Amino acid sequence: MKLGSLDLKNQYLLAPMLNVSTSPFRRFCRYFSNIGLVFVPMLYTKKIETHPKSIEEDLLKIDQEYPIGIQLIGSDPKALKKSIDHLESYKFDILDLNAGCPSNRAIQAKEGGYLMKDLKILNLLIKVAVKYSARPISLKIRTGFNNPVNIKDMAKIINDSGIDIAIIHARTVKSSFREESLDLDTVKSLKEKLKIPLIGNGDIINPISAKYFIDYTNVDGLMIGRESMGNPQIFNQIHEYFINDKIITFKKDYIIYKNYLKIYEDIIDEFLNGISYQIGNEEFKFKELKRNAIWLTKNIRNSTSTRRNLSKVKNIKQLKSIIERIE
Numbered sequence: 531m532k533l534g535s536l537d538l539k540n541q542y543l544l545a546p547m548l549n550v551s552t553s554p555f556r557r558f559c560r561y562f563s564n565i566g567l568v569f570v571p572m573l574y575t576k577k578i579e580t581h582p583k584s585i586e587e588d589l590l591k592i593d594q595e596y597p598i599g600i601q602l603i604g605s606d607p608k609a610l611k612k613s614i615d616h617l618e619s620y621k622f623d624i625l626d627l628n629a630g631c632p633s634n635r636a637i638q639a640k641e642g643g644y645l646m647k648d649l650k651i652l653n654l655l656i657k658v659a660v661k662y663s664a665r666p667i668s669l670k671i672r673t674g675f676n677n678p679v680n681i682k683d684m685a686k687i688i689n690d691s692g693i694d695i696a697i698i699h700a701r702t703v704k705s706s707f708r709e710e711s712l713d714l715d716t717v718k719s720l721k722e723k724l725k726i727p728l729i730g731n732g733d734i735i736n737p738i739s740a741k742y743f744i745d746y747t748n749v750d751g752l753m754i755g756r757e758s759m760g761n762p763q764i765f766n767q768i769h770e771y772f773i774n775d776k777i778i779t780f781k782k783d784y785i786i787y788k789n790y791l792k793i794y795e796d797i798i799d800e801f802l803n804g805i806s807y808q809i810g811n812e813e814f815k816f817k818e819l820k821r822n823a824i825w826l827t828k829n830i831r832n833s834t835s836t837r838r839n840l841s842k843v844k845n846i847k848q849l850k851s852i853i854e855r856i857e
């Protein structure tokens with residue numbers, strides 16, 4: 531898929547997820563799966579404007595993660611421009627604007643999901659991004675704020691803006707993650723009106739739901755978030771199904787689980803080489819390993835008690851002693 535100057539290997543994208551899709555996590559998913567594009571989760575333009583150094587740790591070694599996007603969230607055009615200028619010195623491939631974050635903090639700051647009800651500001655921010663960024667621009671939206679957005683208005687903003695790709699999480703900002711709130715009809719209608727590629731996102735958890743999403747909406751690609759937590763192979767599973775009509779399944783097996791964690795640990799160790807985190811590298815590694823050890827329990831049988839025990843550990847030694855006992 532071609533996005534401006536960027537040519538993606540495939541149409542599967544890893545979703546930006548704050549405190550989840552860190553650099554080791556993105557590398558881990560890519561270790562197993564071919565992924566067209568990954569993202570650094572939202573960075574606040576206000577923070578970049580006032581404390582540019584504060585984002586350094588989020589961007590460590592991103593030059594090794596080709597192709598990669600950086601997502602910005604904010605509502606002030608000046609702060610956005612300053613952020614774009616500041617990011618210029620980093621090596622990355624696409625700049626994404628967040629117009630979907632539903633958190634109270636974002637809505638109060640009139641950014642993220644708030645932009646779905648203030649298309650004027652959204653339009654202005656897109657224009658700033660397109661004007662000042664040397665890289666392709668993507669826009670991550672929702673289907674609306676409380677209710678579906680006016681498709682004609684949204685399509686016009688996107689088509690006239692000069693951005694290269696849009697990504698839509700198929701539910702409104704105000705709906706929670708409930709399954710019933712997924713709205714593929716709005717995605718389909720928007721897709722019909724757009725002149726640029728549209729990536730679909732929301733509740734894709736296996737090859738069947740991926741195929742259903744594409745067949746129903748005709749989107750050009752898929753972004754996957756939560757399923758990748760504990761299942762780094764989801765992208766390949768979907769790809770295999772689309773290309774060879776084959777569903778790859780994995781037995782729930784503690785050997786697979788331990789192997790995943792060994793690979794994750796090696797990835798963290800390699801990533802940390804030459805880096806020094808403020809919280810300490812040991813603490814960084816512990817946090818990374820702990821949460822992934824918990825998510826990856828979906829690969830073992832009787833995982834509830836293991837998950838509970840893992841959630842209580844306070845250091846790597848305790849974590850490893852639980853993992854060793856799993857069988």
Ligand SMILES: Cc1cc2nc3c(=O)[nH]c(=O)nc-3n(C[C@H](O)[C@H](O)[C@H](O)COP(=O)(O)O)c2cc1C
Binds near residue numbers: 545546547601731755
């Ligand atoms: C823990 C978590 C953090 C998230 N952080 C971001 C973020 O930084 N930027 C963003 O655009 N979306 C964020 N999202 C939303 C996801 O990118 C995605 O749109 C959403 O999870 C729906 O996709 P899924 O059903 O495949 O998980 C986050 C979601 C989760 C669960």
